[in-house]
Amino acid sequence: VKFTVGDYLAERLAQVGVRHHFVVPGDYNLVLLDKLQAHPDLKEIGCANELNCSMAAEGYARANGVSACVVTFSVGAISAFNGTGSAYSENLPLILISGGPNTNDASQFNVLHHTLGGYDNTYQLEMAKKVTCCAVAVPRAADAPRLIDRAIRAALLAKKPCYIEIPTNLAGAACVRPGPISAVTEPVASDKSALEAAAKCAADYLTGKLKPVILVGPKLRRAGPEAEEALIKLADALGCAVALQPAAKGMFPEDHPQFVGIFWGQVSTDAADSIVHWADALICVGTVFNDYSTVGWTAVPDIPLMAAEMDHVTYPGAHFSRVRLAEFLNYLATTVTYNNSTMVEYGRLKPDPPQIHSAASGDQLTRKEISRQLQGMLDSKTSLFVETGDSWFNGIQLKLPPGAQFEIEMQWGHIGWSIPAAFGYALRYPERRTIVLIGDGSFQVTAQEVAQMVRFNLPITIILINNRGYTIEVEIHDGSYNKIKNWDYALLVQAFNGTDGQAKGVRVNTAGELEEAIRAADSHKAGPTLIECTIHQDDCSKELITWGHYVAAANARPPRP
Ligand SMILES: C/C(NCc1cnc(C)nc1N)=C(/S)[C@H](O)COP(=O)(O)OP(=O)(O)O
Numbered sequence: 001v002k003f004t005v006g007d008y009l010a011e012r013l014a015q016v017g018v019r020h021h022f023v024v025p026g027d028y029n030l031v032l033l034d035k036l037q038a039h040p041d042l043k044e045i046g047c048a049n050e051l052n053c054s055m056a057a058e059g060y061a062r063a064n065g066v067s068a069c070v071v072t073f074s075v076g077a078i079s080a081f082n083g084t085g086s087a088y089s090e091n092l093p094l095i096l097i098s099g100g101p102n103t104n105d106a107s108q109f110n111v112l113h114h115t116l117g118g119y120d121n122t123y124q125l126e127m128a129k130k131v132t133c134c135a136v137a138v139p140r141a142a143d144a145p146r147l148i149d150r151a152i153r154a155a156l157l158a159k160k161p162c163y164i165e166i167p168t169n170l171a172g173a174a175c176v177r178p179g180p181i182s183a184v185t186e187p188v189a190s191d192k193s194a195l196e197a198a199a200k201c202a203a204d205y206l207t208g209k210l211k212p213v214i215l216v217g218p219k220l221r222r223a224g225p226e227a228e229e230a231l232i233k234l235a236d237a238l239g240c241a242v243a244l245q246p247a248a249k250g251m252f253p254e255d256h257p258q259f260v261g262i263f264w265g266q267v268s269t270d271a272a273d274s275i276v277h278w279a280d281a282l283i284c285v286g287t288v289f290n291d292y293s294t295v296g297w298t299a300v301p302d303i304p305l306m307a308a309e310m311d312h313v314t315y316p317g318a319h320f321s322r323v324r325l326a327e328f329l330n331y332l333a334t335t336v337t338y339n340n341s342t343m344v345e346y347g348r349l350k351p352d353p354p355q356i357h358s359a360a361s362g363d364q365l366t367r368k369e370i371s372r373q374l375q376g377m378l379d380s381k382t383s384l385f386v387e388t389g390d391s392w393f394n395g396i397q398l399k400l401p402p403g404a405q406f407e408i409e410m411q412w413g414h415i416g417w418s419i420p421a422a423f424g425y426a427l428r429y430p431e432r433r434t435i436v437l438i439g440d441g442s443f444q445v446t447a448q449e450v451a452q453m454v455r456f457n458l459p460i461t462i463i464l465i466n467n468r469g470y471t472i473e474v475e476i477h478d479g480s481y482n483k484i485k486n487w488d489y490a491l492l493v494q495a496f497n498g499t500d501g502q503a504k505g506v507r508v509n510t511a512g513e514l515e516e517a518i519r520a521a522d523s524h525k526a527g528p529t530l531i532e533c534t535i536h537q538d539d540c541s542k543e544l545i546t547w548g549h550y551v552a553a554a555n556a557r558p559p560r561p
């Protein structure tokens with residue numbers, strides 16, 4: 001049997017660890033889909049549309065480390081660019097693959113369907129270059145091995161998406177078999193002298209400092225599980241307080257004695273805000289200081305920082321390239337001097353845990369009561385997805401038990417991300433209990449993918465907070481545009497069952513009804529459960545109101561003269 005370009009791509013995807021590839025078919029990619037489907041290690045996962053397909057691949061990459069999304073030219077890929085943008089901003093190697101025009105058409109000036117209707121169909125590759133770390137279009141079968149290997153390697157090393165365009169008449173064209181996969185996957189080790197110099201610089205940075213704190217950001221996890229383990233080693237060696245940025249929640253154990261809370265300016269948790277502002281040395285690990293994580297630039301640390309990134313380390317007045325994060329943190333753990341002064345201070349500052357009262361069974365449901373009951377659902381097997389909206393603030397306030405996972409998309413912040421992303425994630429981790437906390441507005445963007453949860457019998461629990469509109473936007477800047485048409489969400493998911501599905505949908509208005517619905521969801525394993533929680537439209541977290549005020553102020557800064 002002829003070995004083809006499509007077979008080459010399938011083999012490479014399987015060799016780098018892809019086991020499910022997310023697809024929407026189109027006549028530019030059908031032969032390619034046949035080749036991928038034929039690979040024994042790849043399972044084809046159809047999605048309802050290319051936005052959801054790319055977001056499902058984004059969520060899969062969070063669990064699997066790498067993912068593949070296969071779409072048709074132009075009408076498919078341009079929607080998939082959105083989930084690809086999410087993967088870019090969230091540092092995930094999503095491999096975006098698009099079918100493309102027949103290689104004879106360009107020179108014959110043929111106008112093709114699905115395109116903009118001109119003769120130049122290179123626009124998609126040009127667009128892809130902007131949302132990936134490497135974008136290639138295969139011109140001839142002979143070029144396929146070089147270009148496919150280059151794009152996949154670039155994505156794996158940079159933890160960014162890549163783009164591979166396969167013309168519709170090349171997917172089935174004869175191609176050589178791939179060489180050793182190590183040529184694609186071999187990581188780049190730290191430069192030894194840069195590593196030692198960076199560690200020496202750390203010692204200088206910490207010398208004379210009385211109150212060091214470690215601040216963890218979302219890029220820690222993207223540097224691999226070995227980086228998360230190395231961070232714990234460094235924390236244990238230093239003995240100092242460890243605070244997390246909101247998008248890093250779950251990347252350091254919250255039951256660790258040195259965990260002091262989520263540092264998020266005025267909406268921080270525990271004693272994180274006061275400890276970070278009390279510090280005289282800040283070891284930033286994979287941090288992202290954007291307008292949302294700094295509460296509209298009101299929570300930017302005001303001391304010189306040491307910043308350890310995925311492949312470089314910076315200090316006031318120094319920069320060291322090619323220093324890999326895990327190796328750096330492990331090395332530092334062997335050289336730092338123990339200094340737990342910030343933990344002594346934390347002992348003084350630690351606030352009493354908030355008194356959370358359970359509502360009476362018949363009480364109208366409130367955001368607080370939902371959070372209290374959601375807290376009770378979390379355990380070592382839980383993976384909680386929190387969607388853009390007040391769900392961010394409700395999720396951040398929860399305590400993660402050991403082993404519980406937390407997923408958030410705070411850099412890209414695309415409402416609706418959590419439904420397809422949780423679907424992709426749960427395919428990779430069927431043994432975990434995936435829960436989604438999402439608002440009504442977000443749910444309306446990508447609701448179709450609940451049907452895939454039904455199709456693959458995934459017992460995902462969706463807690464939908466129906467507060468009748470775009471409340472986060474109301475708090476930032478209100479207007480008629482923040483109102484939306486209400487749906488019967490509980491009924492909708494039952495419509496996804498068709499004749500053979502096992503989705504359950506229920507609307508709850510009181511604390512007692514929510515308890516009942518959660519109990520039922522706990523034992524419903526044959527498919528997803530959506531629990532629509534109706535709360536008052538002004539029932540939002542005080543943190544959202546504070547945060548929204550400062551973000552609105554940041555948006556409103558007048559143009560520089
Ligand atoms: C419209 C928008 N953001 C703007 C926006 C618009 N379009 C996309 C794709 N992503 C976005 N974040 C946001 S956060 C809504 O308040 C979400 O509403 P909902 O899901 O209902 O949550 P809350 O009620 O808690 O706010």
Ligand SMILES: [Mg+2]
Pocket residue numbers: 389439440441465466467468469470471
């Ligand atoms: Mg809402």
